[in-house]
Amino acid sequence: MTSSEESVRLAAGDVELTVHPQNGCRIASLRVGGTELLRQGEKYGAFPMVPWCGRTRDGRFRNGDLVHRLPLNAPPHAIHGTGRDTAWRTAAAGKSDAAFTYDLAEPWPYAGRVTQTFTLTDDALTVALGVETAETSFPAQAGWHPWFLRNIGGEDVRIAFTPEWQEERGDDHLPTGRRIPPEPGPWDDCFGMPAGVDVTLTWPEQLELTVASRTPWVVVYDEQDEAVCVEPQSGPPDGLNTHPRLVTLVDPLEIATTWTWRRLGGGAPEAAL
Known part of the structure; x- marks a missing residue:
């Protein structure tokens, strides 16, 4: 493990993970055998979505009789939470595991703490989020928004999964409430x-990576040329309003995801294998 104010690097075998706690505690890099799997850039990598995921309609949500308003950072909606725009504190960092926290503050209207942990092995990464x-x-x-590179050499990535339903998307990019x-x-x-998120990304003759989580919700985004996103999250977009998960003193919100990978034979670049 190496660390500084700007980055914490974990390693297991020839796998390297770099976390930037000062930039939203995002995964800045995941390299397997020297091959980068994530889109690079300060807005990319893989960032936590907390204390809400995706878009919140008109930046408004209700807690009982109280109506709260969030900044419209994706007008006319609020998107992806505050965690990705916050400097987190490094609570612990070892050779292949680390933990980070930040305290909820404005513009989020409630006090609390968020914890994110990482555990790396030579064939898997487990990331967990807790909201108290x-x-x-x-x-x-809570959830994650990884930007996996569409191409790491050779053919473009292929996405395979078998969902039970799709949330119908309205013109405002939010679920209509109808399952199709x-x-x-x-x-x-x-x-x-x-039964839980189970999505496989295959870069032919390069690498196969599975994103898994016990949560039943996943957003898939593949409309950009550079990258594809597979986002396990604790509820659907606008879930603060449509599927509220109440965090209480005795019942924090906890969610985890595990990415497992295996290398494929064939024409992979020498650096990747």
Whole structure:
């Protein structure tokens, strides 16, 4: 493990993970055998979505009789939470595991703490998020937004998954509340997988990576040329309003995802294998 104010690097075998706690505690880099899997740049990598995921309609959500307003950072909606725009504190960092925290603050209207942990092996990465309240109960969401490179050498990545349903997407990019049979991509859509998220990314003759989580919700986004996104999250977009998960003093919100990979034979670049 190496660390500085700007980055924490974990390693296991020939796998390297770099986290930038000062830039939203995002994964800045995941290299397997020297091959980078994530799109590079300060807005990319893989960032946590917390205390809400995706878009919140008109930046408004309700907690009982109280209506709260969030900044419209994706007008007319609020998007992806505050965690990605916050400097996190490094709570612990070892050779292949680390933990980070930040305290919820404005513009989020409730006090609490978010914890993110990373555990790396030579064939898997497990990331977990926890949201705790300091006093008052509130609805929250948590999840991740990884930007996997579309191409790491050779053919473009292929996405395989078998959702039970797709949330119908309205013109405002939010679910209409109607569940429909899954449709072919391209996607910027939320899917239901009641048995848990299980999505496989295959870069032919290079690498196969599976994104798994016990949560039944995943957003898949593949409308950009550079990267594709597979986003496990604790509820659908606008879930603060449509599927509120209440965080209480005795019941924090906890979610985890595990990415596992295996290398494929064939024409992979020498650096990757």
